[in-house]
Amino acid sequence: MTEPGFAEVAALVRRRAGIVLTDDKSYLLETRLGPVLQRFGFANLRVLGEKLRAAPGEALERAVTEALTTHESSFFRDSRPFEHLRGLLPRLAAAKPPGERLRIWSAACSTGQEAYSIAMLAAEAFGAGAARSVEILGTDISGEIVARAREGVFSQFEVQRGLPIRALMTYFQQDGARWRVKPELRALVRFEERNLLADCGGLGRFDVIFCRNVLIYFDTPTKTRVLEMMARMLAGQGVLYLGAAETVVGLTSRLAPLPSERGVYAVAAQRAAA
Numbered sequence: 001m002t003e004p005g006f007a008e009v010a011a012l013v014r015r016r017a018g019i020v021l022t023d024d025k026s027y028l029l030e031t032r033l034g035p036v037l038q039r040f041g042f043a044n045l046r047v048l049g050e051k052l053r054a055a056p057g058e059a060l061e062r063a064v065t066e067a068l069t070t071h072e073s074s075f076f077r078d079s080r081p082f083e084h085l086r087g088l089l090p091r092l093a094a095a096k097p098p099g100e101r102l103r104i105w106s107a108a109c110s111t112g113q114e115a116y117s118i119a120m121l122a123a124e125a126f127g128a129g130a131a132r133s134v135e136i137l138g139t140d141i142s143g144e145i146v147a148r149a150r151e152g153v154f155s156q157f158e159v160q161r162g163l164p165i166r167a168l169m170t171y172f173q174q175d176g177a178r179w180r181v182k183p184e185l186r187a188l189v190r191f192e193e194r195n196l197l198a199d200c201g202g203l204g205r206f207d208v209i210f211c212r213n214v215l216i217y218f219d220t221p222t223k224t225r226v227l228e229m230m231a232r233m234l235a236g237q238g239v240l241y242l243g244a245a246e247t248v249v250g251l252t253s254r255l256a257p258l259p260s261e262r263g264v265y266a267v268a269a270q271r272a273a274a
């Protein structure tokens, strides 16, 4: 038995965000949607379900979707992709025509830890010239989360997850009980609200795309659509990093893994060059 309102909520998050809410996630509804019920004055999930079937309106649809997206993230998460990028950055930069910046996209960036981790690698690789060498874009479907990423302020708990103490001291300044990204690092990253279900081609082409720990929430056709869009958005020598539990296998032949590099992909015909 699923919760009352489950079918309506599941249909909504699938349509808006591509997120598949299976029956075994029914238990999530009560805890995640409690604040939404309160904010909109609904007595229970059944009332929410009825409202979603009738005339929900943009504000309610957005609030329900935001409540059911998982924003778990940490600095240098899974470390391996960042080690790989550290080695790749100088090579990618050397291949760029003079005056052109490397473009890096953190798609589904959550609260920004991934984008700021990339920025720290860029600062390390290019020093004071980082802003002339690289442009980092972080995007996420959630407006609230993008606002937090833009603010660049993290709790003690958040900086203790994955951030080496030397990096904390170099790139952050204490702000009361929290830590604020220093302006030089903040200047390397821009954040925008974007839904990966929409055509993101207008963002231009990227040398590096991080799309990690979001495909896992999508159904198979959505995974394929997003991966093929990213294949079109990768520059010639570009690479795509997926999360540890994600792959292109069985989803698209437009991307292929780099030899002996788990989780790193390039456009199929060009993988030998990367």
Ligand SMILES: C[S@@+](CC[C@H](N)C(=O)[O-])C[C@H]1O[C@@H](n2cnc3c(N)ncnc32)[C@H](O)[C@@H]1O
Pocket (backbone or CB within 6 Å): 016, 017, 018, 019, 069, 070, 071, 072, 073, 074, 077, 107, 108, 109, 110, 111, 114, 139, 140, 141, 142, 145, 194, 195, 196, 197, 211, 212, 213, 214, 243
């Ligand atoms: C688990 S976090 C992953 C954050 C980061 N990439 C990482 O690996 O640490 C997943 C993020 O995907 C976002 N998301 C979910 N569906 C999305 C969609 N359709 N378009 C863009 N972002 C989406 C969520 O808002 C959430 O912040």
